[in-house]
Amino acid sequence: MATINELEQAIKPVVVRRRHIPLSLLGWRIAGYLTLIVAVLIIGLPVYWTVMASFKETREIYSLPVTWWPAKPTFNNFSAAWEAAPFGRYYLNSFITTFFGAGIEVILALFSAYALAYLRFPRKDLVFLLLLAALMVPTEITIVPNYLTVARLGWINTYQGIIIPGAAIAYGTFLLRQAFMAVPHEILEAAHVDGAGHLRILFSVVAPITQPAIVTMALLSIVSKWNEFLWPLIVTNTTNMRTLPIGVFWLRNSEGLTNWGVVMAGSLFLIIPVLITFLFAQRAIVEGMTAGAVKG
CATH class of the missing domain: 1.20.5 (Single alpha-helices involved in coiled-coils or other helix-helix interfaces)
Structure with missing residues (x-):
């Protein structure tokens, strides 16, 4: 029969040591x-x-x-900024250049990334090396040749003059190519066995699997086109073709140092759409930036 001391020892609470x-x-x-x-x-x-x-x-x-x-x-300040410059026209120009510019950029990145990831063609490694080299070239270096080309085509002060020179970037192709390389080859082989062609595989198999990376690339492109300043400033010369960043710049130039409240209000017209876009798509951005980092 258990003694009193043994019973006391049995009912004592167990002391859990805290991990330091x-x-x-x-x-x-x-x-x-x-x-x-x-x-x-x-x-x-x-x-x-x-x-x-x-x-x-x-x-x-x-x-x-x-x-x-x-x-x-x-x-x-908001009403004064809206009346000081035609922000309605600026918004329209920015939406047009951003929508079509980002759309063309995503489509070109999809096809080029698929080709670099899955197709076999001569000098494929050299093409990818040139793609990596293009990532290191500053945008400012291409401004003069792009402007001369656009001027010869008669695209100065036009939407196509703003959109086409920036319709393809190496970063988008590189990002999607890395995401496509993480897709299991067994899935692609199964699609080939079922008789699917390259377009069917791209849009029905690869694109749904790598959707976070595609969304991320699209959002990065949208933000870049929306905030683009230097090229639209150079290639346009009338108020009707200016985009929002240029409009805010001219608002500051006209206001000088006398009314910074109006200038800041005009800056919010540029910031708010991008902020709303990031708030709704922040999860896809995080998933897309980590896509391809770990292979299962």
Whole structure:
């Protein structure tokens, strides 16, 4: 028969020792959080200032000490910016150039990436090497030859003059090619056995599997076309053909240093559509950026 001491020992709660995090690991974790906070501040403060300044009066923007919240929020800057420049026309031009430019870019990237991933043709490795080399060429180097070509075709101050020179980029092809290479070959062989051709395989097999990467590439293209400034500035010469970034630039140029609230409000016209796009597609962006990183 068990003694009292044995019963007490049996009913004592089991003490679970807490696992202590090593000091070195804790230090690295704190350093990581501090770095993340600094990065968020560096990136977020200009955006925050832009938003807050768009609701401030000009006098408050120049006042010291700096106010981080509008004393008397006003929406007059937005109406003043909209009336100071034809933003309706700017939006139309930006939507047209972005939609068709990004659409053509995605289609060309799909076909070229499929060819580099699955087709056999002479000098395939050399073509891929040239593709990688094109990633290292700054866009500014191609401006002069592109402009001369567009001028000879009579495309100055036209939509095709803005869209066609940037209709294909090496980065999109490289990103999709890496995603296509991660597709199991057994699936492709099964499709070949069933009699599917290359177009059927691309759009019915490869594209659905690599959808996150395609969406990511499309979003990157959309943001790039929407924010493009230098090429549309060079190839257009009338107000009716300007896009939003150029419109904001001319708004700043006309306002000078007298009314930064209006300029900041005009900048929000450019930022808000891109921000909304990223909010709705952020999950696809993360999945697409990691596609092909690990093969199962």
